[in-house]
Amino acid sequence: MATIQENIAAKFPQATFEEADVLQINIPDAQLHDLAKTLRDEYGYDYLITIVGIDRVECLGAIYFLSNTKTNQEISIQVTTTDRQNPVITSIADLWSIATIYEREVYDFYGIIFLNNPDMRRLFLSIDWVGYPLRKDYDNGPDSNPVTLEAEPQSDDTHVYTRGEDGKIVCTEKPIFAKNDFVVNIGPQHPATHGVLRFRTAVDGETIKKIDVYMGYIHRGVEKLCENLQYMQTLHFMDRLDYFSAHNYHHGLCMCIERAAGIEVPRRAQVIRVLMDELSRIASHCLFFGTYCMDLGATTMLFYTLRVREQILDIMKKTCGARMTFNYDCIGGVMADLDPDFVKDVKALLATIPANIKEYNKIFTGNVIAEGRLEKMGIMTRQQAIDWSVTGPSGRASGWACDVRKTHPYSIYPEIQFDEIVMTEGDSMARFKARLLEMEQSAHIIEQLIDNIPEGDYLAKVPKVLKLPQGHWFQLVEGCRGVFGVYIESDGGTQPVRMKFVTPSLNLAAVVDEITSGNKIADLITIAGSLDYIVPDMDR
Amino acid sequence: MEVTTKSMPYEAWKDNEYIEGLVEELRANGTNVLVGTLDKLINWGRSNSLWPLTFATSCCGIEFVSLGAARFDMARFGWEVARSSPRQADFMMVAGTIVNRMAPVFRRLYDQLAEPKYVIACGGCAISGGPFRKSYHVAKGIEDIVPVDVFVPGCPPCPEAMIYGIMQLSRKVKVERFFGGVNRQEKQKEFLADSPVAQKAEEIINGEQA
Ligand code: SF4
Numbered sequence: 001m002a003t004i005q006e007n008i009a010a011k012f013p014q015a016t017f018e019e020a021d022v023l024q025i026n027i028p029d030a031q032l033h034d035l036a037k038t039l040r041d042e043y044g045y046d047y048l049i050t051i052v053g054i055d056r057v058e059c060l061g062a063i064y065f066l067s068n069t070k071t072n073q074e075i076s077i078q079v080t081t082t083d084r085q086n087p088v089i090t091s092i093a094d095l096w097s098i099a100t101i102y103e104r105e106v107y108d109f110y111g112i113i114f115l116n117n118p119d120m121r122r123l124f125l126s127i128d129w130v131g132y133p134l135r136k137d138y139d140n141g142p143d144s145n146p147v148t149l150e151a152e153p154q155s156d157d158t159h160v161y162t163r164g165e166d167g168k169i170v171c172t173e174k175p176i177f178a179k180n181d182f183v184v185n186i187g188p189q190h191p192a193t194h195g196v197l198r199f200r201t202a203v204d205g206e207t208i209k210k211i212d213v214y215m216g217y218i219h220r221g222v223e224k225l226c227e228n229l230q231y232m233q234t235l236h237f238m239d240r241l242d243y244f245s246a247h248n249y250h251h252g253l254c255m256c257i258e259r260a261a262g263i264e265v266p267r268r269a270q271v272i273r274v275l276m277d278e279l280s281r282i283a284s285h286c287l288f289f290g291t292y293c294m295d296l297g298a299t300t301m302l303f304y305t306l307r308v309r310e311q312i313l314d315i316m317k318k319t320c321g322a323r324m325t326f327n328y329d330c331i332g333g334v335m336a337d338l339d340p341d342f343v344k345d346v347k348a349l350l351a352t353i354p355a356n357i358k359e360y361n362k363i364f365t366g367n368v369i370a371e372g373r374l375e376k377m378g379i380m381t382r383q384q385a386i387d388w389s390v391t392g393p394s395g396r397a398s399g400w401a402c403d404v405r406k407t408h409p410y411s412i413y414p415e416i417q418f419d420e421i422v423m424t425e426g427d428s429m430a431r432f433k434a435r436l437l438e439m440e441q442s443a444h445i446i447e448q449l450i451d452n453i454p455e456g457d458y459l460a461k462v463p464k465v466l467k468l469p470q471g472h473w474f475q476l477v478e479g480c481r482g483v484f485g486v487y488i489e490s491d492g493g494t495q496p497v498r499m500k501f502v503t504p505s506l507n508l509a510a511v512v513d514e515i516t517s518g519n520k521i522a523d524l525i526t527i528a529g530s531l532d533y534i535v536p537d538m539d540r
Numbered sequence: 541m542e543v544t545t546k547s548m549p550y551e552a553w554k555d556n557e558y559i560e561g562l563v564e565e566l567r568a569n570g571t572n573v574l575v576g577t578l579d580k581l582i583n584w585g586r587s588n589s590l591w592p593l594t595f596a597t598s599c600c601g602i603e604f605v606s607l608g609a610a611r612f613d614m615a616r617f618g619w620e621v622a623r624s625s626p627r628q629a630d631f632m633m634v635a636g637t638i639v640n641r642m643a644p645v646f647r648r649l650y651d652q653l654a655e656p657k658y659v660i661a662c663g664g665c666a667i668s669g670g671p672f673r674k675s676y677h678v679a680k681g682i683e684d685i686v687p688v689d690v691f692v693p694g695c696p697p698c699p700e701a702m703i704y705g706i707m708q709l710s711r712k713v714k715v716e717r718f719f720g721g722v723n724r725q726e727k728q729k730e731f732l733a734d735s736p737v738a739q740k741a742e743e744i745i746n747g748e749q750a
Contacts, residue, residue, distance in 0.1 A: 189595065196642060218598055228674070237671070
């Protein structure tokens with residue numbers, strides 16, 4: 001790391017460095033683009049994890065988290081601006097495609113305009129929304145932006161901001177679709193969009209030309225809510241983002257807070273957490289098979305796959321007391337000890353899994369119709385996956401080894417034997433199969449742990465009201481759909497100043513346009529479904 | 541009159557006073573015998589084949605999926621024909637949070653349901669905004685947007701609770717008068733009088749028509 005720091009310091013004399021868990025480079029806006037390009041091209045930081053918008057009252061800004069896909073090292077760049085009226089930062093959307101969406105999100109929340117971003121629209125909120133909700137001075141009174149039943153104003157134009165020759169910022173309107181495009185609206189109420197997501201689809205006959213993914217139909221403002229809650233109270237939202245990865249997301253947030261507060265988690269709790277994570281993964285993939293096959297017309301599959309899911313939910317209900325919103329992992333360990341039947345139930349489950357997988361293959365995977373519809377459909381290359389930061393089984397099906405359990409081993413994963421499923425085809429079939437194979441691996445992980453759950457405490461002693469020291473932390477975990485990240489910034493109090501959740505579904509939805517254009521409209525369901533996004537997870 | 545459905549013993553219901561009140565109210569309006577008998581027949585049919593609209597925005601919707609699958613199997617009760625088009629559905633199970641952007645869409649879906657139509661508010665979010673009540677982009681309950689027939693609390697309500705909720709609805713359907721549609725229209729009127737948001741919507745719709 002030292003050499004990179006020295007080299008960067010030599011090349012960019014204005015840069016200052018801050019050692020945190022991830023090395024942070026502070027840079028003036030004028031050099032941001034050059035620095036990002038240097039990091040990407042010369043140092044291999046080719047994966048843009050996220051862009052975190054921040055409001056520190058005296059300044060607004062953005063923090064870019066980058067990762068090197070070869071060495072798996074992270075680095076972050078921070079750019080700030082003191083101009084609250086017209087905050088401007090240079091866009092890096094020409095370096096990473098996903099940056100277009102990330103920057104739109106920051107614009108939506110903080111009103112920071114990104115120069116040269118080809119699509120500077122709001123992302124989640126309507127165009128007539130007053131104010132920027134994540135700014136500290138946002139007025140959240142009942143009269144600002146009330147719920148209305150008037151149809152939302154729509155625009156077919158987007159904006160591009162550039163710097164003119166005299167240094168002034170020029171705004172140009174640009175149409176989203178070409179002039180004579182025929183645009184079909186799919187969603188938000190549509191059984192195959194998996195929730196309230198809307199695709200504005202430009203078609204030429206039956207062929208898709210372009211898709212404008214329109215999100216925000218379930219944007220619940222979780223990040224802002226967290227800023228007014230104590231750390232313990234923020235946990236329960238993790239159940240409600242990607243409700244299939246509830247345990248994994250809890251695990252991520254808890255780890256981040258524990259690391260910040262220096263809390264040691266008892267070994268028993270760690271094993272329990274990993275067991276729950278892997279059980280969730282199996283249940284989540286089961287539901288994916290069911291709903292995906294149902295979208296393709298194979299309704300029966302749902303009944304077979306939900307059988308395993310129900311069995312897992314029963315196990316969880318006994319220990320956690322709920323079927324879905326468990327709120328089980330908590331700071332310092334887990335809420336309650338395992339149910340006495342846990343080991344017996346899990347073993348019974350493990351015994352049924354191989355037979356179930358065989359059955360799924362028999363019903364669906366080997367079916368000629370399924371093969372015809374999924375193979376070579378919606379191919380995503382490794383390069384595209386990295387460019388759009390598509391992680392999880394979908395990214396790995398394209399040949400990108402991005403499993404956080406391997407790249408940034410956490411908890412007790414380093415001690416466990418399991419294979420990372422990486423495939424090369426990158427088509428819908430590969431994404432489907434990757435999940436089937438991951439289920440086997442998860443079962444394998446559980447097998448190794450189930451007889452070795454250590455005795456001891458399941459919860460460390462933690463003060464009721466937790467204070468984090470001043471600073472910021474970043475933590476990644478592997479959810480069921482990809483990389484989940486947490487960024488916490490604290491001013492030393494009991495509530496976070498900023499809490500940002502990096503969710504995999506946002507990227508999965510963003511890439512839909514890229515991999516569907518050129519295909520037939522009927523295949524949109526096949527391709528988008530195989531990515532397996534969860535709408536509340538992308539909207540937060 | 542003991543109103544029950546799906547062979548559930550009358551004493552097992554939790555809120556018989558409410559249904560008794562409803563029956564009372566109907567009696568007071570006076571029902572002609574012939575129409576009353578026909579009503580009974582039709583309502584028997586309607587209450588046993590309530591078709592839901594596939595409508596789910598978030599977490600609660602997943603429990604609704606479980607409800608449709610083999611274990612909880614809502615087909616036993618005649619509710620399994622989930623329609624994707626509001627024009628073919630009888631009731632809407634609002635499973636999940638309704639946010640500002642979704643509210644007009646949701647209202648439009650409700651308007652597209654064919655009469656007689658019913659709404660079940662399922663889960664804390666639909667009832668009051670639930671855990672997201674303080675958010676800048678969440679409706680504080682769907683009651684401001686559409687009239688609600690049954691509330692099913694929970695976060696998410698377990699499938700058993702959803703079954704109970706839909707059974708309550710079918711009980712309500714049973715005692716209603718199909719001919720004349722007194723209940724529905726009255727409910728609409730009352731609802732409009734109470735809800736400023738809905739009034740506004742009505743004004744806009746009327747304005748457009750005029
Ligand atoms: S009530 Fe709970 S489970 Fe249901 S949508 Fe709201 S947060 Fe999710």
